[in-house]
Structures are given as C-alpha cells and as structure tokens.
Amino acid sequence: MDDTFNKLVEWFAKNSGSKVIVALSGGVDSAVVALAAKQALGNDAIAITADYKTLSEEELATARQVAKEIDIDHRVIEYDELENPEFVKNDRMRCYHCRTELGEHLVEEAKKAGAALIVDGTNVDDLSDYRPGIRALRENGVRSPMVELGITKSEIREIAKSFGLSIYDKPSNACLASRIPTGIEVTYEKLQRIETAEIIVKSIFGVRQVRVRDHGDLARVEVGRDELVKIFDVDKLALLDSKLKEIGFKFVSIDAAGYRTGKLVMIDNNGY
Template structure:
C-alpha cells in the first residue's frame, strides 16, 4: 500500500467532507484523495477573503476542475477585521479564527460533519498560529495524520497528474507586510501588481515583493538573483513606482519564509 492509498483511505466511512482548498499543492492533494474515496460527498471550499491573490484563486478553480470536485466559495473581507489589519504577531491566528467561523457556518448549511485542511507535518515545525486557530474548530489535517511531508505531497501530486505538483509555496498577500505595519487595500494591491510585474519580466515563478513602509524589497531564490541585471532592474523599478512603491531593491540574501515577521516601527 502506498502513502497515497493511506491518505485516500483516511476518508473511508467519513460520509460528507469539506476540504478547505487554497491554490496550493497541499490542499489540492487532500481534495484529490477525498474525491477518490467519497466522490460527490467531498466538497472543496475556497475562501476569497480579499488578501489572496487572483492568481491563487484562479489556480484553486483550475485544480478543482482537474480533480472533478465540486467547489464552493466563501466571500468576505478580512480588511474589515481590526484584529487582522493591525497586523501584530497574531495576525494569522485572527485570520484563521474568522475563516473557521465561516467554514463551520457553511458546513452546517451543507450538512457536513468533517472539515479538513492541507496542513502537513513540515508545517508543524514553523511558527503557525493559524494552525492553532483551526484546531480550535475541530478542523482536521489528514496529511499530518498520515505522515505526509512536503516532499511526499509533491511526489504524490505528480504521480496523479495534478498540475500544481511543483507550484511554489505561497501565502496571503498580507504576509509581505512586516508585523506592526497596518494591512490596507492599497498595500495589498501594489504588492499583487508588483509580484505579477516581476514574474512577467523575469519568468520566475517564486517571487515575493515585501512592502516595507512603501519601499519594495524583492525576494527570489538566492540562485536566481543574478537574473536581475541592470536592464531588468530598471524596468522593474519603473513599473513598481507606477503602482505606488517609493523605491525598489533586491534582497541579496534571497528568499526565506517569515523573514519580515518582526514587529516593525
């Protein structure tokens, strides 16, 4: 029996299940496994809470089409949540508490007893207050319960033909703003435009544009920094200033998750 069989069999006898599905590979594999075992009794739910990029929402739609699973959307605005927008170290906790409220409500509407997410065993080693929040709602993590690491997830996703098998990990746009600097619609918009511009001009898939009080700090994998020659950087700077950034620089240390998770003045 393969690891993927274990994951599919996790859903044995679960009746109706709702999968919290973003545009990433983790929740995509969970949705695939749920659909394999439960068919139409598995439902994917994607939250459009206004801090997820349009690219992620599009990918979420595409992956549900690939799997064949029914998809529902939650539509609400996190920017109306003061606990979220003040952007302290518990921002992700407040985000996930609000998501949990909406998921529980939707589950009741559709007579669903079990909600699952895409948390994997590698996530447990990071600072992830959002995981704790979802636990409080009884949301379960099949990938953790069946011992799936990120590498195992990618291998399994590739083996079943999911297009997101090699998709770089992503997080909500608010994660590009240092703790202590308020999350606003204006900042989120210029971050999203900024990352799209950098991806288009460099053909890179894995890009972060950090918004440091209006200055753009671009992070890419360290071995890709050399792509930013004088010409490319000039084009990027010009376009990023047009969308509202005051200055642009490349982080010479390269991408590292959670790098700006410090309280900023």
C-alpha cells in the same frame, strides 16, 4: 507514493461519516487532500475556497483550475478580512485571527452541506514554523489528515506529480498581508500595490516564486534562491525600478539572500 496516497484515501473512508469539506487554498497540499477525499467519497467531497480579499487573483484562479482537474464540487465563499480590526492591526497573531474567521466560515458551510468533517492541507513540515493559524483551525474542529499520517511536503509533491496535477511543483505561497511588516496596518491599497508589484516582477524576470515586501517607500523584492541568477540583468532591473516607482514605491531593493519563509517575522523581531 501509492502506499502513502492509499493511506490518505483510507483515512477519509475511516473518518468521514458522510460528507467532507476540504479547505482548498490553491496550493499543492490542499489539492492532494482534495484529491484523496474525492477518490474516497466521490460527490460527498466538497472543496471550499475562501476569497477573503487578501488572496491574490492568481491563487484563486489556481484553486479553480485544480478543482477542475480533480473534478470535485468546488464552492468559493466571499468575505472581507479587512472588516476585522484584529486582523487589520497586523500584530503577531494576525494569522490566528485570519484562520479563526476562516474556521468559522468553514463550520457554517459544513452545516449547510451536512458535512461532519472539515479538513485542511497542513502537513508535518508546517509544524516546524511559527503557525498560530494552525491552532485557530484546530479550535474550530478542522483536522489535518496529512499531519495525522505523518506525510511530508516532498511526499505530497510526488503524489501530485504522479496524478498529473498541474500544481505539483507550484511554489508555496501565503496571503498578500504576509508581505506587510508586523505592526503596520493592512489596507486595500497596500494589498493591491503588492499584488501588482509581484505580477510586474514575474513578467519582467520570468521567475515563479516572488515576494514583494512593502516597507512603505521601499519595495524589497525576494525571489526563490534557485532563481536569483535571473534577477541580475541591468536592463531588466532598470525596468523594474521604473515600473515599481510608477505604482508608488520610491526605492526598490533586491534581497540577495533570496526568499525564505518567515523572513519578515525574523526581521521584525530584530527591530527592523
């Protein structure tokens, strides 16, 4: 992994004329990019986390923590995605509209900081999924060093582990709006209910990867496939049912297939 990480550090040395902005989400991918930028450029590396109101408090706290571990200049910018009607209508281009707005804010921050380069944590494995958000960032000049170098997710986790980053094995996550079926408007109330529901699931079952898909009256709970065994406890399921009904759901289901990225998109395409 030393060679891979060294190539990443060298990439920054070759491609950044001065300061660099790293979009730090709170996940392992952007954390490793930020780590390499810090090692290559020192105080000329700046991490930016966007609190755009669809990011969970847990993700924001993780971004702050990992920035401390890396000892990188970390700035949190705030804006409200729900003020963007194109995002709120939640069509198949929601991520494109989200990342377009993020890209525009990153460009603004780069101008303020005098940074000529903006990067994110996209890796080559991400390219296999439907990701209109990646195109939106490219259109705003955001580059992905790990894609350019051909670095995979497994390599990223190994690098993070070797440097002792606390998030080296952190499950992948996405904005809370991804739990709402395509075509159903995104609202503050739905996002708050989803975030609360996922905290409840984690606290009851001790699982790490959770999605609570909001289908109106129905909460569809997904956990990592390797954690499914933790779910099937009759007493805990009864408690979950009670707690989720307290926050407004009428029905609670457990997805027996477990979590898979992009599953909500697949369900919508089949006419759910």
